[in-house]
Amino acid sequence: MNLLALLSLTLLASCGQADNFDFVIGEWERTNEDAGKHTFETWVKRDASTYLGHSYTLQGADxxxxxxxxxxxxxxxxxxxxxxxxxxxxTDFKVTQSDDGSFTCANPQNEFPKTIRYKRAGTELHAEISGGGDPIPFLFAPVLLQPTKDSSL
Known part of the structure; x- marks a missing residue:
């Protein structure tokens, strides 16, 4: 196989691959939240090209x-x-940059935010919303699940 054919096959194979956003998967708790509040974010991979996220903030039980x-x-x-x-x-934000550990997306028409960034840093997940107001950082640590007691022991 000649070099041109090999390069063509490599290019075709890479074009068909979806970006890998697996670094967001998990259950996360915000570590820089205001006192009295607890914010959680959960990401799951539904299929090869769909990730679902759910975020919520609790104040007491509300x-x-x-x-x-x-x-x-x-x-x-x-x-x-x-x-x-x-x-x-x-509100839709177009992904403008991504690699195996981060992505940035933008919607210049949105009032705030205009930009959303996610980045994995070791065991932490960092996010930031910015554009049209002061940037707001979100620092997340993985939620550590407590072992359940097995009453049969």
Whole structure:
């Protein structure tokens, strides 16, 4: 096989692969939240090209904020669709940069935020919303599940 044919096959194979956003998968708790509040974010991979996110903030026993997100391709281009609590329509952000440990998406027409960034840093997940107001950082640590007691022992 000549070099040109090998390069062509490599290019075709890479074009068909979806970006890998597996680094967001898991259950996360915000570590830089305001006192008295607890924010959680959960990401699951529904299939090879769809990630589902759910975020919520508790103040006492009350859910005071909530959003649902879908990270998937729309017409072949990756987007983050964000739907806030009480809304029926999502706000869509186009993924403008991604690698195995981070992604950035943007919607210049949105009032705030215009940009959303996620980045894995060791065991932590960092997110930031910015553009159209002061940037807001979100620092997440994995939720450590407590072992359950087995009453049969």
């Amino acid at each position: 859910t005071v904020w909530q959003e649902h997100t879908v990270l998937s391709p729309i017409a072949g281009v990756w987007h983050l669709q964000v739907r806030l609590m009480g809304e029926t329509q999502s």
